Amino acid sequence: MSFFSGGSTGAVGSDHGWVLLPDGCTTQDGPAIIEGYAPEGSDPVKVARILTEIANNAAERADCAAEQPLTAPDTLTVAPQPRQVEDSTVCDLSGLKFPGRKGDPGVTETVQDRAAPVWSCEVTGRATYAVTQEPHILAAIRSSPGYEEQPQVAGHRVSGFDTRHVVADCAGTPTYFFMQLGQDYTSAIGEPGTPRAQDLFDNFVDVTGRRVSCS
Template identity: 40%
Template sequence: MPTTPAQHSPRRRRHRMRAVTIALATVAGTLAGLHLWLNTNAFGGSTLCGGAVATEEAEAVLTGPGRISDRPGPRRTTADGETGLDCVIERRAAGLPGSKTGRLHVQVTRERGDFAFTGGRWPDPSTVSFFPGGGVAPGRGWVQLPAACTDRQAAVAEAYADVGSDPAELVRLLTDTANRISGRAGCAQSEPLSAPDRIAPAAPQRLATTGSLCGLSGFTLPAVLRETVQDSGSTWSCGTAAGEGAEQAYATFSATQDPAVIAGIRKSEGFTGQGFDATHTVTECSGKPTYFAMETGFRYTESLGTGAPAPRDLFSAFTKAAEARFGCAKPVAG
């Protein structure tokens, strides 16, 4: 007896529903796979930048959705041989409205051993959170490679990241990158560099105290109104400001007993045994080599014609006041 269309319709509907379900599942799986490929780092490599940077660590710095990629940095090539590195890492999300591309620039540069205290393209040291062998400020950080990597200038792994990036993650990335670079260059130390357990918070600006500028008893500068004192243990720095609004840089005073920094300084070209010049010196304080530095700002330069002490005299006043703080047994050589 022939069947009627009505008898077929439930079976056909079940077939259609099954086909639709399978099709939807296939589309969903394809979209999920596409999302994983475009907006996460699933199935990506474990390292970037020619093996110098761990992908996992770059992900920790560049938070948010997006796939990690790398490309040569603006210098592209370097004359530093096996310690050379210049790489831009990006995290870009596809098809997500409002998402921004995260960017991290990692490079190895050659600097005089006291680069962190001499100004130029480096931030005022009183705004830096120092730790043994490195420092971090908003949006950037650096770690010095072992002293054996120094050849007339210290080798420094540095990075520029988005402001707001986790400084601890940035330091961890730089520390491990420095270990990889020094290892392949054959200048690693017996114990690998390690990231610090704690990073000192940035210090706030405060009113200066007459007769005790920067917390140093007997040290005073009448024109200075505000100060920022950063004390990270083995490294100390004080930035001073004068003028209306106390925003005009007067001078920054720094000192460090960090063995890694001292080693880089002593192996740098131009070091004479007592320092580099009259305001960047090294002396012994309680048996520890101690580096002192002073950088002056435009407000101080303007005040030279109105009775401010000469730079050498200002530096001498600073180091004399700092002797008690660092336990110096004798005056700093000028």
């Protein structure tokens, strides 16, 4: 997906997108978003514009609009395309462990550049990772039901709504780390060369954390 932040916060993919409603729309059930689907190949900027307009209307009707209405982005970064996983640098990160049997052939990955509001990587069928310091996303995560202190990850004190959706303090900046495992990883559990899930998450937070001053 192409992530965006600033006047509004959200993302648009090949056939759908979402926009986060203002912080005032958060309830005891957590943050609110507008999500919509569009025909494959729709103009992502137009989709973002439509979803932002709907989000503003929804916030007005719910009496939770911010002082300034949300504004859609004028441009979006191009969504990344899948490519072959390289043995030495999974997700463009030196030292990141492969989430599955070592040496599995033909595995692809899709990497969202870390210069964007959200850095993310999907290793097809095996794991999805994300890191962000985007303030509105962090505020939404912290207001989610069940958000509380979690066991330490890679030596960091963390909080979250489960053990793999966590927030750490990185040089004074709240930083969200996320990992979700896929079916292909689950099928390889217990086989030689397949890392344990907790080892994968610790390794991920350690490797990506160094890039955002989580030493």
